[in-house]
Amino acid sequence: MTDTLAAYSLLLAYSAMAVYAIAFVMYVLDLSRRTGTAEAAAVARTPASTTAAAGARGGTALLERVGTITSRVAESQSRSVNKATRFQRTAFALTIVAAVVHLGAIVLRGLAADRGPWANMYEFSLTGTGIIVVVFVVINLWRDVKFLGAYITGFVVLLLGLAVTNFYVAVTPTPPPLQSYWLYIHISVAMLATGFYAVGGGLSIVQLLQSAREKGRLAKWRFLQTFPSSASLEVMASRLIIVGFAFWTFTLMAGAIWAYHAWGRYWGWDTKEVWTFIIWVVFAGYIHARATRGWRGTRSAWLAIIGLAAVLFNFTIVNLFFQGLHAYSGLTTS
Structure with a gap:
């Protein structure tokens, strides 16, 4: 029974790693999307200022109206820069899913060992990375720090990968x-x-x-x-x-x-x-x-x-x- 629970725990750990990796890709795509949006907002602000300057120099009413419209478009694009993209929303949802799977791996390892699952390097890595993700998710209830998602998921995938490939040991007496x-x-x-x-x-x-x-x-x-x-x-x-x-x-x-x-x-x-x-x-x-x-x-x-x-x-x-x-x-x- 102990070996079975430990095996299922390891399987869930690998599964959590896979979901974290997908979330990491989504967070990176979010950063890429934000780069493009920021560039669009920067470009949109340039003609707005140019058109407004032309109007100040005595341009026609049409130029002034175009300048007003362009300025509003620039403001709208600027506001959209800070909005959560679909990549970020997907990534954060995947982070929560991975955290739940990760928690399952921790619980099964604890049941297999019949103690707290942190008595060796593997168990400490497994549980510690899970706590890091939980802290990250909970902090987002206080402040929106989802922009750290690529850092957190990348960090966790690296440590979990190191744990399952180099630190894994069978359940042993305490x-x-x-x-x-x-x-x-x-x-x-x-x-x-x-x-x-x-x-x-x-x-x-x-x-x-x-x-x-x-x-x-x-x-x-x-x-x-x-x-x-x-x-x-x-x-x-x-x-x-x-x-x-x-x-x-x-x-x-x-x-x-x-x-x-x-x-x-x-x-x-x-x-x-x-x-x-x-x-x-x-x-x-x-x-x-x-x-x-x-x-x-x-x-x-x-x-x-x-x-x-x-x-x-x-x-x-x-x-x-x-x-x-x-x-x-x-x-x-x-």
């Missing part, structure tokens, strides 16, 4: 130190924090691109005209990162308590503990710098991206190449 209710508390909150960090980091990446466009660079990336301003992106990113930081702080504290119950000490300078603390310091520095030093714009965005890179390093390199008490990847013996 190691003694993990046989604790802290497995559910500590790890689940860490993954939730990672979800907020991932979306916040994506907003920071877009912020850098938008800032470059606003300064006259990346002028050919016209789809950025349909995104919020760099200032708005920074505000959204900072709020999500603050939420992620709160969850990460709890993760650090819960990990120390769990370490005391498992190994008889709160802190032991284990590699995983050190990198968890480094991530906390980076994002604490991000929040502190914005609050007291007035770090705004590109500097704060780079700090957020460095923090996200540290999270990914902690999950991949530290788990795969460093030995320690937290060596539970399932790929090597501890």
Whole structure:
């Protein structure tokens, strides 16, 4: 029964990957469509201004009327730039479908293991990517950040593909130190924090691109005209990162308590503990710098991206190449 449930879980994981990949293509087509719409709006504004200038120089009433009509057309096209395209609506619907299939894979893996499905690298990848997508979908109830869809689905397809091809292991008994209710508390909150960090980091990446466009660079990336301003992106990113930081702080504290119950000490300078603390310091520095030093714009965005890179390093390199008490990847013996 265990092997059967695990096999169905893996099948659903592959299915979710396929749907995410289709959604990714739809999001890219949406960006392409927005590029064309932005170019059309830019072209439409040019004759409007030219015609209006001709009218100001004493042109005929017909020219003035044509200028008014052209101006209205330009305004209508400009408003349409920011509307959701059918590609984006389709992509977001597919993202939700994929998330449901993904959730099924997580549940079946948990049933197969008879525990929380995050005791090794494969399970953590499976569940963590699912949480990232859920966070992304829920955030859209607060702010429309569907323009991050290509980033989120591409990121998830990459991590899920890495998990099923390189990290997959059969269901095994839980190691003694993990046989604790802290497995559910500590790890689940860490993954939730990672979800907020991932979306916040994506907003920071877009912020850098938008800032470059606003300064006259990346002028050919016209789809950025349909995104919020760099200032708005920074505000959204900072709020999500603050939420992620709160969850990460709890993760650090819960990990120390769990370490005391498992190994008889709160802190032991284990590699995983050190990198968890480094991530906390980076994002604490991000929040502190914005609050007291007035770090705004590109500097704060780079700090957020460095923090996200540290999270990914902690999950991949530290788990795969460093030995320690937290060596539970399932790929090597501890």
